[in-house]
Amino acid sequence: MTEKTSGLAAASGGPAASVDVPTASGPAAASALPAAGGGPTARPIRDGVGLGLAVGTSGLAFGAAAVGSGLSVAQACVLSLIAFTGASQFALAGSIATGGSLIGGVAGAVLLGSRNALYGLRMTGVLAPRGARRLLIAHGVIDETTAVTLAQPDAASARLAFRATFATLYLTWNLSTLLGAYGAGRLGSPQSLGLDVVGPAAFLALIWPQLRAGRTERAVGLLGAAIALTATPFLPPGVPVILAAMAALAGALATPAPEPTAPEARPAPAEPS
Amino acid sequence: MTGIWVAVLVTAAGCYAFKLTGLTVPRSVLNNPRVRRFAELVPVALLAALVAVQTFGAGQSLAIDPARLAGLGAAVVALLLRAPFLVVIVVAAGTAAALRALGIA
Numbered sequence: 001m002t003e004k005t006s007g008l009a010a011a012s013g014g015p016a017a018s019v020d021v022p023t024a025s026g027p028a029a030a031s032a033l034p035a036a037g038g039g040p041t042a043r044p045i046r047d048g049v050g051l052g053l054a055v056g057t058s059g060l061a062f063g064a065a066a067v068g069s070g071l072s073v074a075q076a077c078v079l080s081l082i083a084f085t086g087a088s089q090f091a092l093a094g095s096i097a098t099g100g101s102l103i104g105g106v107a108g109a110v111l112l113g114s115r116n117a118l119y120g121l122r123m124t125g126v127l128a129p130r131g132a133r134r135l136l137i138a139h140g141v142i143d144e145t146t147a148v149t150l151a152q153p154d155a156a157s158a159r160l161a162f163r164a165t166f167a168t169l170y171l172t173w174n175l176s177t178l179l180g181a182y183g184a185g186r187l188g189s190p191q192s193l194g195l196d197v198v199g200p201a202a203f204l205a206l207i208w209p210q211l212r213a214g215r216t217e218r219a220v221g222l223l224g225a226a227i228a229l230t231a232t233p234f235l236p237p238g239v240p241v242i243l244a245a246m247a248a249l250a251g252a253l254a255t256p257a258p259e260p261t262a263p264e265a266r267p268a269p270a271e272p273s
Numbered sequence: 274m275t276g277i278w279v280a281v282l283v284t285a286a287g288c289y290a291f292k293l294t295g296l297t298v299p300r301s302v303l304n305n306p307r308v309r310r311f312a313e314l315v316p317v318a319l320l321a322a323l324v325a326v327q328t329f330g331a332g333q334s335l336a337i338d339p340a341r342l343a344g345l346g347a348a349v350v351a352l353l354l355r356a357p358f359l360v361v362i363v364v365a366a367g368t369a370a371a372l373r374a375l376g377i378a
Contacts, residue, residue, distance in 0.1 A: 047358060054362045075281050083285040085292075087323075092284050094332075102280045110287030115319050120295015122312040125303060129296050138293040143323065146316050194370035197344035200327045201365035203320045204345065208352050210317050217317050224318030225325035232330055244322030245315055252311035 044157040047148050048164025055144050055202055056172025058195050062089055063180025069097035073181040080177040084170065085142050086199075088113045091238050112238030118245060119146040126150070126158045140166035147206035216255050223247035340377075344369030 059080060066076035071093060079089050088109040095105030120141045126149060129137045140162065148165045152158040210217045224244035231240035303309050328345050329335050348365035356364070 050359045050362075054359065071277060071281075075277055079281050079285065083281075083288045085288050088284060088288050092280060096277060096280070102276050106280050106284050106287070109284045110291070113284075113288035113291045115315075116288070117291040117295035118312075118315045118319065120292060121298055121303075122295075122315060124296050124298065124300065125312075127296075134296055135293070138296050139289065141292045141295060143320065147320055150316055192370060192373055194340075194344060194366035194368070194373070196327075196338075197341050197348075197365045197369045198362055200324045200341075200345055201348035201362050202358075203324045203327075204348055205352060205358050205361045207317050207320045207324075217314070220314045221317050221321035224322040228322035228326050229329060229335060232326060233334055235333075237330075237333060241319060241322045241326055244318045246318075247322075248311055248314035248318040251314045251318070252307050255310060256306040257310040257313065 040157060041160055044148075044152050044161035045164045047151065048161045048166075049168045051144055051148055051202055051206070052165050052168025052170075052172055054198055056169045057176050058086065058198055059173040059176030060180035060183075061195055062086060062093070062173075063177040064183070065090065065097075065180075066093040066177075067181045069093040071096065071181075073178070076181040077174065077178055080174050083109075083113075084139060084173070085113050085116060086173070087143075087238060087241075094237065108236050108238055111242065115143075115242055115245070116141050119143070122146065123149060123162075126155055127162060128155075137162075140170070143203065144169055144206075147203060151206055151209055216251050220247045220251040223250065340369040340372040343372055 062080065063073075063076050066079065066089070067073060071079070076093075079092065083089055083092075091112050092105050092109040095108060096102070120138065123141055123146060127137055145162055145165045149158045149162040152161045207221060211221055224247035227247055228240040228244045231243050235243070303312065324345075328341060329337065331338075344365040344367075347368040348361050351361045351364045
């Protein structure tokens with residue numbers, strides 16, 4: 001991108017001109033250089049890999065919790081491999097630990113996973129999944145991938161960010177589940193490492209740009225948090241978070257989308273610098 | 274043990290079905306401005322709710338864990354200072370871990 005701009009600027013002076021006009025293109029080139037090095041593909045990958053590594057390690061907590069709840073190491077690992085949605089996994093392990101009915105535990109865990117359908121609704125426009133690839137992409141539609149994907153400025157970055165997050169998180173989450181399940185109790189507790197703050201901090205960081213973007217977004221975020229906290233004492237774990245979708249509904253009714261704003265409808269940024 | 278295996282498999286199947294559902298909804302649904310705005314705002318609402326519940330929730334009750342709260346506060350400060358994503362995470366977890374190690378919180 002940046003090369004295109006400097007190329008255009010130099011084009012008036014002929015093919016060799018780019019060598020001869022350091023003064024004219026000096027400041028622009030200087031500021032463009034790091035951008036070219038850290039180019040448009042670097043950020044989505046860095047975001048995705050960073051989050052995948054950071055959040056994926058909380059698989060340690062899941063593996064340890066699952067084995068502590070009465071699941072075998074194999075069961076903990078299979079759950080991470082084929083359910084691959086942390087909150088539901090914790091919910092199932094938790095209900096098995098309390099010795100409640102398995103049907104109730106499964107129902108709660110699956111209900112908790114229903115928010116991924118809402119994420120998919122949002123992601124389908126950006127990722128434009130087709131055919132059999134849809135089946136693979138679907139497995140990766142979870143909190144973290146949604147947050148990183150939708151934080152990107154254009155559709156190409158978004159798709160890249162999705163792949164980077166999904167791949168890194170899937171590997172890290174499953175490896176750390178295995179480690180946590182084997183090492184349950186032998187490692188320091190996840191709390192002593194501060195791992196319990198990784199999730200909230202990551203989610204906050206990921207919605208931060210949207211919270212800064214508009215009053216409606218801030219109101220929806222605050223309302224969603226308030227709904228979930230208010231409902232927590234009265235409803236089974238997981239349900240309060242799903243209930244928070246009411247805040248998005250209120251925001252949508254108050255301020256319908258004025259024009260097509262989905263990232264795929266937006267042209268890629270022109271890269272002025 | 275068999276019961277737990279069944280629970281594991283049914284949970285995984287149910288969760289996958291929900292993931293696929295969202296991607297399978299006809300795109301024409303998103304032509305409605307309110308539906309589109311709803312889909313845009315859902316991640317904000319749900320992720321903000323997760324932040325709140327994971328910070329203040331203790332099972333089905335609410336509790337204040339000073340170390341966790343301090344960690345999240347440190348994350349907010351880092352975000353206000355425009356720190357990169359990974360720095361925010363490390364600062365948050367490090368703050369909570371340090372406070373706990375020192376026995377302050």
